[in-house]
Amino acid sequence: MPVNAGGGWAAILYTLKQSRRAGGYLRMYRALRSRNACKTCALGMGGQLGGMVNEQKRFPEVCKKSVQAMAADMAGAIRDDFFSDFPIEKLKRLTPRELEHAGRITKPLLLAPGANRYIEITWEDALARIADKLREIAPDKSFFYFSGRSSNEAGFLLQLFARLYGTNNVNNCSYYCHQASGVGLTAVTGSSTATVTLEDLDHCDLIFLVGANPASNHPRFMRNLMDLRRRGGSIVVINPLKEVGLVRFKVPSDVRSLFFGTNIASEYIQPNIGADIPLLFAIAKRIEEIGATDPIFLRDCAQGADEFLEYLRALNWEELVAQSGVPRETVNRVAQLYAESKNTIFCWAMGLTHHTHGVENIQAIANLAMLRGMLGRPGAGLLPLRGHSNVQGIGSVGVTPKLKDAIFEKLESEFNLALPTTPGMDTLACIRRADEGAVRFALCLGGNLYGSNPDAGFAKRAMNKIDLTVYLSTTLNTGHAHGVGAETIILPVLARDEEPQSTTQESMFNYVRLSDGGPSRYPGPRAEVEVIADIATRVLKNTTPIDWRLMRDHANIRAAISKVIPGYEKIGAIDETKEEFQITGRTFHSPRFKTDSGKAKFHTFDPPKHKPLLANQLRLMTIRSEGQFNTVVYEENDRYRNQTRRDVIMMNIADIEHMGLEIGDRVTISTDVGELADIIVRAFDVPAGNAAMYYPEANVLIPLAADEKSRTPAFKHTIVRIAKSSALPVIGGS
Numbered sequence: 117m118p119v120n121a122g123g124g125w126a127a128i129l130y131t132l133k134q135s136r137r138a139g140g141y142l143r144m145y146r147a148l149r150s151r152n153a154c155k156t157c158a159l160g161m162g163g164q165l166g167g168m169v170n171e172q173k174r175f176p177e178v179c180k181k182s183v184q185a186m187a188a189d190m191a192g193a194i195r196d197d198f199f200s201d202f203p204i205e206k207l208k209r210l211t212p213r214e215l216e217h218a219g220r221i222t223k224p225l226l227l228a229p230g231a232n233r234y235i236e237i238t239w240e241d242a243l244a245r246i247a248d249k250l251r252e253i254a255p256d257k258s259f260f261y262f263s264g265r266s267s268n269e270a271g272f273l274l275q276l277f278a279r280l281y282g283t284n285n286v287n288n289c290s291y292y293c294h295q296a297s298g299v300g301l302t303a304v305t306g307s308s309t310a311t312v313t314l315e316d317l318d319h320c321d322l323i324f325l326v327g328a329n330p331a332s333n334h335p336r337f338m339r340n341l342m343d344l345r346r347r348g349g350s351i352v353v354i355n356p357l358k359e360v361g362l363v364r365f366k367v368p369s370d371v372r373s374l375f376f377g378t379n380i381a382s383e384y385i386q387p388n389i390g391a392d393i394p395l396l397f398a399i400a401k402r403i404e405e406i407g408a409t410d411p412i413f414l415r416d417c418a419q420g421a422d423e424f425l426e427y428l429r430a431l432n433w434e435e436l437v438a439q440s441g442v443p444r445e446t447v448n449r450v451a452q453l454y455a456e457s458k459n460t461i462f463c464w465a466m467g468l469t470h471h472t473h474g475v476e477n478i479q480a481i482a483n484l485a486m487l488r489g490m491l492g493r494p495g496a497g498l499l500p501l502r503g504h505s506n507v508q509g510i511g512s513v514g515v516t517p518k519l520k521d522a523i524f525e526k527l528e529s530e531f532n533l534a535l536p537t538t539p540g541m542d543t544l545a546c547i548r549r550a551d552e553g554a555v556r557f558a559l560c561l562g563g564n565l566y567g568s569n570p571d572a573g574f575a576k577r578a579m580n581k582i583d584l585t586v587y588l589s590t591t592l593n594t595g596h597a598h599g600v601g602a603e604t605i606i607l608p609v610l611a612r613d614e615e616p617q618s619t620t621q622e623s624m625f626n627y628v629r630l631s632d633g634g635p636s637r638y639p640g641p642r643a644e645v646e647v648i649a650d651i652a653t654r655v656l657k658n659t660t661p662i663d664w665r666l667m668r669d670h671a672n673i674r675a676a677i678s679k680v681i682p683g684y685e686k687i688g689a690i691d692e693t694k695e696e697f698q699i700t701g702r703t704f705h706s707p708r709f710k711t712d713s714g715k716a717k718f719h720t721f722d723p724p725k726h727k728p729l730l731a732n733q734l735r736l737m738t739i740r741s742e743g744q745f746n747t748v749v750y751e752e753n754d755r756y757r758n759q760t761r762r763d764v765i766m767m768n769i770a771d772i773e774h775m776g777l778e779i780g781d782r783v784t785i786s787t788d789v790g791e792l793a794d795i796i797v798r799a800f801d802v803p804a805g806n807a808a809m810y811y812p813e814a815n816v817l818i819p820l821a822a823d824e825k826s827r828t829p830a831f832k833h834t835i836v837r838i839a840k841s842s843a844l845p846v847i848g849g850s
């Protein structure tokens with residue numbers, strides 16, 4: 117039966133099923149209610165108020181994702197003979213789901229040079245090998261990659277170690293995620309994160325939701341969207357794909373919504389992939405035409421408005437409509453809705469950042485917000501919907517190639533350190549350098565660097581050239597099979613709610629949460645901070661002013677963070693106060709910004725020019741399904757999009773017809789970097805010329821093209837060729 121609303125009973129039944137996998141309902145409930153920040157997205161649930169509670173103390177806020185992630189951490193340990201049964205060649209053939217389901221990693225593992233399988237080694241052996249390699253090589257031949265699930269404490273400590281070791285090759289998954297938001301926002305407001313708090317969402321009357329699918333990826337946000345509709349507000353969705361959960365959603369924690377569903381989108385606009393800028397400019401042009409700008413904001417609080425307005429006036433309507441694929445009446449209607457709004461919040465995610473013009477996408481949104489003064493006051497502003505639960509915190513505490521000047525100076529002066537000043541490399545640059553054979557050591561704190569990369573074939577070859585790759589992981593993923601170095605070590609680490617000491621995380625609303633940790637579920641894994649401090653002690657001994665033994669204590673790390681990270685002062689006392697806090701200087705409730713002039717900045721630029729498509733070509737986006745978390749695929753089906761399998765391409769029916777195809781046909785999809793054979797054709801509500809496939813499987817097709825300003829790959833916009841293959845079609849089952 118086709119699904120006609122997101123969420124609902126399916127989400128609840130799923131929770132019960134996963135609870136059984138994790139050893140019972142009560143065990144799962146206790147785990148979900150423990151005082152730890154939620155593990156999945158960056159909305160910031162849990163912490164000191166207890167799990168399933170949001171920053172406004174609302175309960176219960178539960179979502180399938182957190183249950184999934186929790187079940188994974190609670191599932192049994194990898195069995196002892198697993199790696200004898202699965203030598204590396206067999207491991208490579210396991211799906212992400214099979215790897216994840218192998219269980220928790222509990223022992224250090226070594227894939228020795230030339231060996232055909234991982235073997236268990238002792239912690240002592242593993243740490244000694246790592247330290248020996250680091251001492252042997254030049255520091256600029258190493259890099260350190262961080263995912264966004266680790267704590268602020270682990271993030272801060274590892275970047276500090278890397279720098280004192282001698283490299284600035286320190287980066288996090290943000291470079292494949294929201295980096296364009298950070299760069300774009302900094303250019304506008306002088307600050308790289310959301311300008312609003314969670315509470316502001318209660319006071320807006322209009323939300324623009326651009327290039328994001330919160331029904332799958334930020335399920336708790338759906339409650340805010342539901343609340344907005346209930347109080348008479350509007351939601352404008354801008355998304356090439358018709359996402360059923362954004363049309364109608366059944367919020368599981370709300371009885372009325374659970375039974376009857378809630379309409380989400382008031383307007384659902386479907387531009388072409390990569391055509392948001394002409395659309396946003398068109399709405400802006402209309403706002404100016406109908407005299408709905410905020411002249412006082414433009415005069416007193418913004419810079420560059422005149423140039424932008426002049427540029428808008430000169431734009432040609434026909435061209436804007438042709439470029440965006442959105443009719444003028446629709447633009448007029450949406451502009452009217454916006455003109456009538458008192459408080460508008462603009463939200464976005466990967467549909468905007470994963471483009472070669474990602475930074476401009478964000479600036480186009482900011483321009484539209486500023487035209488009506490929707491920046492720098494309560495209830496209005498800009499809100500990037502962040503990915504990993506602590507990706508923002510990792511960035512705040514210094515996990516970036518270049519430290520902010522203020523942090524650099526404070527670190528040097530407070531601790532009497534000399535930090536390297538060489539330019540550090542972003543994530544893509546590290547992979548390219550590895551391909552040149554110039555990386556001899558890589559350490560990945562969580563994540564799946566191989567699986568998240570564009571051009572999977574290239575990423576594999578590049579990573580295979582590294583002398584020693586070290587993963588600090590909780591479960592197995594495709595990186596451990598394909599993204600290996602000549603030698604690879606996997607160190608098992610504790611999940612957030614198993615940590616012996618408390619940890620902190622930062623939500624996408626700039627709110628710092630305190631997680632209590634909890635008892636370890638398995639003997640074996642160690643706390644991330646303990647492992648990092650051990651490596652640092654062995655490599656640096658006492659050659660620097662930092663006493664690494666003291667840095668095993670999270671309270672000491674927090675004391676350091678409070679001294680050097682702007683806005684994080686309160687973290688120093690959090691062990692006594694237990695006070696979670698809003699980071700100062702980031703939320704703008706009055707129109708004074710952190711730019712040199714104190715004004716917010718408009719940016720004027722031309723929309724990107726896209727190559728026209730040939731008859732056998734489509735524009736391809738790569739997206740997440742309901743049942744995956746990034747490179748970890750929990751389920752093969754995608755309920756909300758009515759797909760039962762992942763080896764599909766979702767296309768407009770007109771394209772299917774004019775390419776001489778039929779639904780269910782098998783096709784080969786290719787680009788200059790790779791091809792995927794026997795992909796099944798599915799019809800989907802997406803404008804002609806556009807198509808979608810699932811990440812990470814489709815990453816073999818994605819070239820390394822990236823946004824010059826933010827270094828974010830264009831995961832959402834690749835031109836692909838389609839050719840019918842001789843394999844038998846697959847009828848039904850969509």
Ligand SMILES: Nc1nc2c(c(=O)[nH]1)N[C@H]1C(S)=C(S)[C@@H](COP(=O)(O)OP(=O)(O)OC[C@H]3O[C@@H](n4cnc5c(=O)[nH]c(N)nc54)[C@H](O)[C@@H]3O)O[C@H]1N2
Pocket residue numbers: 156157181293326327328329330332333334354355356357359388389390391392465466467468502503504737738739740741742743744745746747832
């Ligand atoms: N269940 C689940 N939750 C997650 C994750 C997960 O994998 N699974 N991952 C987490 C992470 S790290 C992140 S970053 C977030 C990601 O959250 P999202 O950004 O919501 O996820 P995506 O599936 O990458 O793509 C979002 C949407 O962008 C649209 N889109 C594609 N191209 C364009 C375009 O050119 N213009 C516009 N306007 N829209 C476009 C797609 O149709 C899709 O609906 O979710 C986080 N939460």
Ligand SMILES: Nc1nc2c(c(=O)[nH]1)N[C@H]1C(S)=C(S)[C@@H](COP(=O)(O)OP(=O)(O)OC[C@H]3O[C@@H](n4cnc5c(=O)[nH]c(N)nc54)[C@H](O)[C@@H]3O)O[C@H]1N2
Pocket residue numbers: 263264265266289290292293294466470503504561562563564565567568569570588589590591592593609610611612644738739740745746747748811812814815818831
């Ligand atoms: N084509 C395409 N590619 C993309 C994207 C896309 O939309 N399309 N999205 C991009 C985005 S937004 C992102 S964020 C990246 C994802 O990039 P990553 O963050 O690198 O990848 P994940 O798949 O989230 O990493 C999952 C692994 O993290 C480990 N892990 C889980 N919890 C913990 C923990 O508590 N501690 C530690 N140490 N490890 C843990 C587990 O081993 C798990 O297998 O992919 C990017 N790549």
Ligand SMILES: [Mo]
Pocket residue numbers: 292293294503504
């Ligand atoms: Mo992400």
